[in-house]
Amino acid sequence: MSQVSKQMIKNLSIDCVVFGFENNKLELLLIKRKSNPSKDSWALPGGFVLKTETLDEAAVRILEENSNVKNIYLEQVHTFSRIDRFPLRRVISVAYFALIDPENHFLKPGVDTTDVKWFQVNEKIEFPFDHAEIFQRALKRLRQRVRTKPIGFELLPEKFSLTQLQNLYECILDENMDKRNFRKRILSYNMLIPLDEYQEGVAHRAARLYKFDSKEYQNFIDKGFNFQL
Amino acid sequence: MSQVSKQMIKNLSIDCVVFGFENNKLELLLIKRKSNPSKDSWALPGGFVLKTETLDEAAVRILEENSNVKNIYLEQVHTFSRIDRFPLRRVISVAYFALIDPENHFLKPGVDTTDVKWFQVNEKIEFPFDHAEIFQRALKRLRQRVRTKPIGFELLPEKFSLTQLQNLYECILDENMDKRNFRKRILSYNMLIPLDEYQEGVAHRAARLYKFDSKEYQNFIDKGFNFQL
DNA sequence: TCAAAAGTGTTTGCAATACACCCATGC
DNA sequence: GCATGGGTGTATTGCAAACACTTTTGA
Incomplete structure (x- = not known):
């Protein structure tokens, strides 16, 4: 752990907005936080960037560590920087978004996670930190994406x-x-x-x-x- | 300076891609770097984020400090994180883009800048660091923007x-x-x-x-x- | 009077929309 | 045989594209 934290960039994190589609509903992958701040709340999978990796690499690693979701394409959305967005100290966070088929990914909580689950996007979710804003931004990106690029390959079963x-x-x-x-x-x-x-x-x-x-x-x-x- | 550097987030910078339109040409605002690395090369106006400001605020401040261009709207484009993108240490940079009318802004080099100038976008520019990539990304954003939102108000004279x-x-x-x-x-x-x-x-x-x-x-x-x- | 750019309408074809009924299947 | 969703075609409309000549002005 001390070795890990030595490598971490402590003021720079990643948050992943992962969309799925199941039972004709759009879903969102959330993890339950094991520790404070906001212990026990359902939040976007996230974590700190390491000194030795790019943001894209960090996003992939962090998502896998949090949820066991791997081998997917993540796209950078926006960087969030409200000064008090993280209560303990100043942390800037880069948001990524991804589309996956829930059927193809076995969820498993990671180190700092007690649970991982799909939530329906149209139910009210109480997000911690600025995750509501991050989610809205990613959703907006998804809506824009659907108009300009094909979509579905990542979200639907093969057939x-x-x-x-x-x-x-x-x-x-x-x-x-x-x-x-x-x-x-x-x-x-x-x-x-x-x-x-x-x-x-x-x-x-x-x-x-x-x-x-x-x-x-x-x-x-x-x-x-x-x-x- | 020591006070200033105490406030700086040393691993997080901003780079601004500022477009102008003059003599029927699209132009780009560049500054000449006073110090190393890449002393004397023409680069995107940039600088480090302070602990006390958001990224949007930092972008506005940094552009003004570099070039005297102020009171403009800057929009976040993308965050760049190649590990060796800055030679001295690991620095992640958030790119912003803006559109202005060159006629309305008096350019003045800032503290770490020996010169500021408009370059035509279609001439070959030798960028330092990863600024070529940043510029390309901003240009792509501009091209996409022009198709979906009105443009010109910021780039043209009033009449x-x-x-x-x-x-x-x-x-x-x-x-x-x-x-x-x-x-x-x-x-x-x-x-x-x-x-x-x-x-x-x-x-x-x-x-x-x-x-x-x-x-x-x-x-x-x-x-x-x-x-x- | 010439050069140089401003200004102006119509036709054509394609693509977006609106719209309603029959088909196959399991219960 | 009925309830459920699957599947199909056409007519209309509006918008995008192509296209060429006349007007104004200063030199």
Whole structure:
């Protein structure tokens, strides 16, 4: 521990806003803090940057240490610097955001964590510190992202129905979309590969499943597009 | 100086990417460094954050101290953290960007600065440290900004012609636009107030001058729009 | 009268929207 | 056979794009 703290940059931390999608709801990954300040409250996974790593590297490490979530892409959002944002001393925090499929990640509390859990984004969450602000900022980024880059690959299971994808968009943007127009648009990108597989065990006509064409998907990540409603 | 350095957060700095528009060219404000490292090279105005200020406050202070440019709006862009980005020790730097009208700001070198000057963005600039990367990131942000929010108020004189405004857009995006379509589009926002004033002393038909309707301008800043070509 | 930039409208095509009914499945 | 969600096509509208000539002014 003394060795670890020697390497830490004590005034610089990372907070991770990790979004998931499950049961047709947008979710957020939170950890329960083992120690003070704000012991026992549910907070964004976070920690201090080490002298030997970049911020991107720190974000990946910290998320894994807190929650066991690994091998994901984290993107820097904003750096928060309110003077009293952390009660013990001046700490500036760099926020990262990520999208993952909850099904694919086994959660395990880390060293300074007593629990890790998914929360629905639309339930009221009492955040400690300035985490409410950080979360809002990340959500805003997500909403902007969904309009300009394809999304879903990271949030959905490998095989999914168009309705699932539409639900994801509707959850993120918090608005309803026309089914026919949505399908027309999303299929026109040629980013989805229709499979010869269908939903099973549902009490209605089974939906066709699709997967992403990762080449085309990547292509649109690079080029961007303009997805309206 | 010892008092000042006591207050400094020595591992956290700000770098400012300040854009201007003059003679139909997009410009960048650089300072000439008085001391090592990279003494005498032209660099982004920067400095260290104080313990008593937020990042936004630091950016404003640092830009003024470096260049005398004041009373402007600076927006956070990204935080840079390459481990060897600063040669003397580990320093993380938060980049800010701003848009100003060069005519409205009298430049004056600051304490650690021997000179301040506008450079054209399309000339090759040899940046020290990771300033090339920071600059590129800010330019990208500017290009994205120009598509989604009105721009120009901060970069142009109070009264300007539509051609000037179009030139600004063309410089930022580095592409040519159709004059009629540009005018149609920009006027349709009802963001410009036509004046009963015209260019003077030009060897051709004098262009009508306009100014921004600051209420509508602000409205579009808040709502955003989608400006294509 | 010439050069140089200002100013102005119309047509065309594509893409966004709105909209309603039949289909397959499990119970 | 009914409830549940899956799946499909067309007509309309509005916006983006392409495009060329006349006007004004100073030199």
